[in-house]
Amino acid sequence: MSGLSLPALLPWLVGLPLLAAAASFAGQRWVAGRWLNAVGAAAQLALAVLVLWLLAAGDSGLGQRYTLGGWGAPLGIDLYIDGFAGLMIAITAALGFVLSLYSCSYFTEPDQAARFWPLWWLLMVALNAVFLAADAFNIYVTLEILGLAAVALVALQGGRPALQAALRYLLVGLLGSLCYLLGVALLYRAYGTLDLAQLGQLVHAAPLSWAALGLITVGLLLKTALLPLHFWLPPAHANAPAPVSAALSALVVKASFYLLARFWLETLSAATTAQGLQVLGVLGAAAVLVGSIQAIRAQRLKLIVAYSTVAQLGYLFLLFPLFGRPSDTAGLGGAVVDAVAYFIIAHACAKAAMFLAAGNIQRAAGHDDISRLHGIARRQPLSLFAFAIAGASLIGLPPSGGFVAKWLLLNAAIDAGQWWWLITVIAGGLLAAVYVFRVLNLAFTDSAEQPPAAEAQPVLPRLLPLGAFALAIITVLLGFNALWVLEVLDIGVPPLQLAADGEAL
């Protein structure tokens, strides 16, 4: 490995999209330049793949740390990458690339494109920064960039419903951030450092740690939209432009879940209790059921997909009871983390494909009221095909990524001796089948009283259905490449933990 050092690349994961944001803001009147954004997204993808490859090729099997400006913790700000962070960055870059290509032909109005691209790149900056952050206050700043960019992107749609959803999203986001910040303030007061690794060594069970953990948890749960704090998500995700909905559901809510996992299972694990972990699991199980039922009852296509996100996020929270309270030396690794990380990736691809397909159908039909979508399969075959494949992954049918994810999750539940979570996983799959087939059933039947109107159907640019289709294909391919993904995940996990897992199996 000559010259190419992994830590030196880490700042560029944040810097490259930041440069792209500035460039697309400065050159916003240059309409022909919008395809350059796709080039930028390709560069980001190449960088993420390079980082992931270097991480996987490193023989130490350890996470990598970069000290910004050479200051180092506790005064300076560090960036840290391990297998989990690396995979999150890779999925962000991969989806970012496909969604950028899609957006190039989705936002054809110069005004819209000029407003979209700087915000889009800021969203990428914030996502990468969240995954790399090794400092509790830096996480606050990146969460706020993420929140503000996401709100502005939802508001791009214009119209009262989108603006009201954006405003509600903003207030909820600010409330979540402030709860988080108060938690961080209490941590700093108690332990005098903001570095996550140092905090992890210092934190012990005490009233101040519990208060901080509670505030951080509530703040991040609000942003992750776990039941009963999910009320803001369906309107915001359903009213945003299609590529924005896809990014919000696939990536943005996962960022705050990622942080929850870091805080509960690594940094603040000394202050957690087994009961607290079970409560998170129960809320997740409830979210699976309630979200699915609301998806079945929803009357708009994009609302169905948005409620499906509420439900699918619930599965992720099974991580907490199944992982249990880690021992002192444990890192974020093992079979349960593998299952959940895999679930995140599979759901991200499937949900992005679904939102793009729903957006195409909405644009082609002029509405997304599912009672009037009879026979849409004839007019939008490729988009509906993508919707069906993504739906199969959400249900958990083989050979999709969703099947492998659920299989891993079921195995982890049995290994942990907590079989009752199986009921949730299986019931959630059946309920998902109901809402997916409800859409497919309507799409393939011609309504008797309403002959398909051929006159007012706008022709979609070819890239739009292709984007949805490409993501659906990735969802299926994920099902065939599970092992490699799981190997990367174990980077940065202390070997002790792996050995302990081996014995347990």
Added chain:
Amino acid sequence: MTQDLFYSICGIALFGIGLYGLLIPPHILQKILAVNVMGTGVFMVLIATAQSRAPAIDPVPHAMVLTGIVVAVAGTALALSLVCRIYALSDDTEQDAGR
């Protein structure tokens, strides 16, 4: 009761008042102001923390507060511009525009 503990408790009280203002009153401007009150409460806790390691004054919480103020200004500006836009699209100001 030491000075920094007093200010910390006041900060947490402000946070609570702001939380009430965000959740209960229906008017959207009140909610936006309430978020700012909550933020001020957090900043007060941070400033008190800087004082708590006497005799030296810790500059790190001050830097955090400065950053927090910038974020609060940006968030408030975005919220107000959204409210203006919603107001322009409708003629009913007393709408419960968000929560």
